[in-house]
Amino acid sequence: MLKSNRQRQIFNLVEEKGFLKVSEASELLGVAEMTIRRDLVELEDNGLIVRVHGGAKKLQKQNSQYIELSHIQKKSLNIEEKKHIAKIAARLIEEEDVIFIGAGTTTEYIYDFINVNTVKVITNSISIFNRFKSDSRFDLILIGGKLRERTGSFIGYFTRKMIQDIKVNKVFIGANGIKGNYITTAEEEEGVIHQIILNNSDENYVLVDNTKFGIEAFQVLSNVTDVTAVITDWKIKPQYEAYYRGKCKIIKEKS
Incomplete structure (x- = not known):
């Protein structure tokens, strides 16, 4: 599986579940937990999720809420x-x-x-x-x-x-x-x-x-x-x- 496709699936799982364990993602996607952890680091660096102990959680709306400028x-x-x-x-x-x-x-x-x-x-x-x-x-x-x-x-x-x-x-x-x-x-x-x-x-x-x-x-x-x-x-x-x-x-x- 391409990394971009895998990370997209991880993001979708986090959005759907609210919280995703590394072990759960590893089992669902059939890849090593170390690979999942690296993916989570990249997803967090790009502002898509928040990493927590053992997995990742959905980014809360207030962290990305838009304030309209004139x-x-x-x-x-x-x-x-x-x-x-x-x-x-x-x-x-x-x-x-x-x-x-x-x-x-x-x-x-x-x-x-x-x-x-x-x-x-x-x-x-x-x-x-x-x-x-x-x-x-x-x-x-x-x-x-x-x-x-x-x-x-x-x-x-x-x-x-x-x-x-x-x-x-x-x-x-x-x-x-x-x-x-x-x-x-x-x-x-x-x-x-x-x-x-x-x-x-x-x-x-x-x-x-x-x-x-x-x-x-x-x-x-x-x-x-x-x-x-x-x-x-x-x-x-x-x-x-x-x-x-x-x-x-x-x-x-x-x-």
Whole structure:
């Protein structure tokens, strides 16, 4: 059994049981206890479990709970990584695509790297709208509603009502965390908007830098198995990459 597959199974057992003995894991997976102990060290180093005497326990939510920063605060963080991710995302956009771009300091950079002549761009983000509004290549639609100032995005009943009838080729959204099988966000109203458009799209891309792995925010957006790909940067920890490559497509190549 490949180490990445074995460690993924160990992590899943810890998540399911809450506590896993070294001896139990050794018996279930058919490998030596010393191998299990080494795996537990790596899993703990990557923030996935907590080692205790005789085994490992599930990482408690408070150790990885997401605290939402404002849009302005986020703009100064991980700039090169965000540009790297946005450049990869931009390469996926083709002529005459109809796309949705969600609010976020990573998704804002997509505009800088798009190399097409005609694309329809739909967004509920003022920041995304402002990036695209003066460029004649883009047929731009801003979905209005109640403004959430913290992220500069429109949410609420009117936003949901309008977006329900929109069908797109590709969705590009950010997320506040990815942990276990779930992609999560900090605000339920924004999450609902994203859930609707994810269901109305042919291809769904989630853009997250390496710091988002192992983080759990308030609301589940999607299962990782239900998205087309997760786009991240070259700093993703090897254990996270190995774990999620077994569940979904991970794109992190140098752009």
